[in-house]
Amino acid sequence: MMIRGLETHIDIWNKDASYTLVALHGFTGSTATWRYLAQALPNVRVVAIDLIGHGRTAIPVHVQRFSMEEQVQDLEEICCQLQLETFTLLGYSMGGRIALSYAISYPKRIDKLILESASPGLRTVAERAERCQQDEALAQKIMANGLVAFVNAWENIPLFATQFRLPKNVREAIRAERLSQTEEGLAGSLRGSGTGVQPSNWERLEQLAFPVLLLTGALDKKFCKTAQEMKALLKNGTHITVNNVGHAIHVENPAEFATIVEEYLT
Template identity: 55%
Template sequence: MGCDFEGAGFGLESITVNIRGIDIHIDRYNKGANEKIIFLHGFTGSTHSWDEVISHLPSTFDLLAIDLIGHGGTSKPMDSGRYSAEEQIKDLHALFQQLQWSNFTLVGYSMGGRLALAYASQYTVKRLILESSSPGLIEIEERTNRKQSDEQLANRILEEGLVSFVDFWERIPLFQSQRKLSLEKQQLIRQERLAGTEIGLANSLRGFGTGVQPSYWEKLDDLFTPTFLITGELDEKFSNLAKKMKNYFPNAAHTEVRNVGHAIHVENPELFATIVKDIILKEDVR
């Protein structure tokens, strides 16, 4: 299997698995539990993005957090084409097959939500939980503009360095609500972002930015997987997107969480964990 066990504690296995020529780092909790949940982080994140949420989930859940390509302990290839949606879907599926995982709930935040939706459009999952996510862009002009802006941002990361980029990223309006968090928590978020690399983040934008990924809008009405959309009240853009997406899915529900912005799992991890737990337990009763 090619696993490198880096350490364990409190039911945690921190593992590196070689998949399709790259190393993928995963954190697994409560191995062998009946209910399986997989977490995919957002841009600049890592498995640690989910630490607090996981701490509030029951030990009866087998939990898997994955460092996506270009992030955390996973490989950062020089070829941006290796970061594409198609390649990442293949990576995830090969990983799940190697771990012998099936019939799982797939949770994705922002970029990770886009990948979760992309994966679920090709392969069966038990449930899909999308936090502040998008199916991509439809209009050619909008896609072109976004691709150009992502390319400019990728160049900026490579030219100015990680610290300068993180300083900029922390100030974008999408994360304004995070300024209400304690200084200690803001510092933890900053440290996670600074743990990235210039090439990993730049190539993530180039290979899997919203402007280059396929649009999945036309596939939503064929996706019969029970789907749960979670957005923050203060994140008007993604709340409106979720309301629009709900009309396309055959089997979807939308929860808007009060007094939080884009990253509900960061701003109120206990409540986010409760929402996830309630979704799973209520669905299992049916």
């Protein structure tokens, strides 16, 4: 699908279902990450998008095209082309930051918002500047050392330590998804829409009237704390913590994740 001049890959499962869930993956992810969820929710039309710099979506030349503002406009254009009036929006990690930014910009589109291990960004200019430096250093490392070296390092960061307990075939699928990316795409994503360059949305949480579900893994202490702070600011927020999992709940316990989402939708 051509979206604002960029060839964008979209997967749609359960096309005949009347209710729509739009799902946004995380950094190094793709639409493939939502396949199990779509199979588990046969009565829900699941629209999954390869975000800029990921999967089979084209890679822009200019880093500005990766920005949060651009991706919010892309998502609105997708909704227009698919004739989606209202829907539930689900975002995981990076996809959660984009989902929240979109929901703030287009609240009338949102029936419910589900944020899995996601934050509204960093509160202070100093925090954002420090994170920008870290993201730029990582982007340079990806370009200099290549994708395989990056994936080897990325799968060993503390955030994903809990994934080593997963069955071998699941770990191999996660690795394959990461290795399906490109150096240019990931570096552009970090530079254009990383947590450091994203405007903070903390002060906008209280203006959201629609229901917001915050999902975190109990072993992901940082994002559990973030979700608690977010819930305190939301008018209609719910925070569910899933036991014995870390950052990627939908990967580490897909059945429980699907059950929680299904119950929240109904």
